[in-house]
Amino acid sequence: MPVYEFICQKCGKPSEFRATVAEYSKGLAAQCPHCGSTKLIRSFSSVGLVTSAGGRGPVCGPGAGPGCCGR
Numbered sequence: 001m002p003v004y005e006f007i008c009q010k011c012g013k014p015s016e017f018r019a020t021v022a023e024y025s026k027g028l029a030a031q032c033p034h035c036g037s038t039k040l041i042r043s044f045s046s047v048g049l050v051t052s053a054g055g056r057g058p059v060c061g062p063g064a065g066p067g068c069c070g071r
């Protein structure tokens with residue numbers, strides 16, 4: 001069962017919720033355990049997203065041709 005990380009938009013504290021993919025796709029009723037707010041946004045800090053740190057990698061500007069960014 002995957003763990004979904006959320007950041008509370010009210011108090012800014014992270015929290016984790018375990019849910020199946022099916023449960024998550026139906027809409028996970030995440031609630032902040034710290035302040036009780038339900039305004040939680042998904043945190044992708046642990047997914048390992050490739051960031052643009054260093055400014056390297058392909059940049060899709062206005063003049064980018066087909067194939068840029070996998071299109």
Ligand SMILES: [Zn+2]
Binds near residue numbers: 008009012033035037
């Ligand atoms: Zn909170």
